[in-house]
Amino acid sequence: MIGIVIALLTGCLTWFISWSYIKLLFFPKNPIIIGNYPLESALHQMIKKLPIDNLIEEHKSNSFTTILPFIDTNLDSFFKERLVQKLPIISMFIGEKTIAQLKEVFIEELRQLFPDLISQLSKSIQEDFLSILSIKWAPILETVLINATQKLRWISFLIGIIWGGVIYLFLTP
DSSP: OHHHHHHHHHHHHHHHHHHHHHHHTTOOSSOEEETTEEEOOHHHHHHHTSOHHHHHHHTHHHHHHHHHHHHHHHHHHIIIIIHHHHOTTHHHHOOHHHHHHHHHHHHHHHHHHHHHHHHHHHHHHHHHHHHHIIIIIHHHHHHHHHHHTHHHHHHHHHHHHHHHHHHHHHHOO
């Protein structure tokens, strides 16, 4: 009788250990600060290591030259059409040469602001990505992993029962 209890307890323990490994990937959902040490789930730690900001950093300089024609066209449209419609008096003082100078000034200012803008955008994207993964996808992934590892947990339960039986055989004289 004691041998069966030991085997069942060992089997339950191994099942619980294999189940808790899966749960530890997603627990805690929000980081917990213990002293100076933050305790967070393995999923959050992996997400934070994703090189999202590095990918954006690599494309910073090329991106501005890529969108420069778009900016130029929109600035042209702004100065020649929308600004004149909103402030008709300005059209008397602005000619093609002034518009060209204003466009140069605006493009140079945008060229200087663009890296900082992209950096802020990448930080925002990374924070949004983390929150979307943790709020929306983490429960789905957890359910999928729990279901996918069900056979492994039963195998670990059976191995635990066998191991408990072996322990009992060695402990009895």
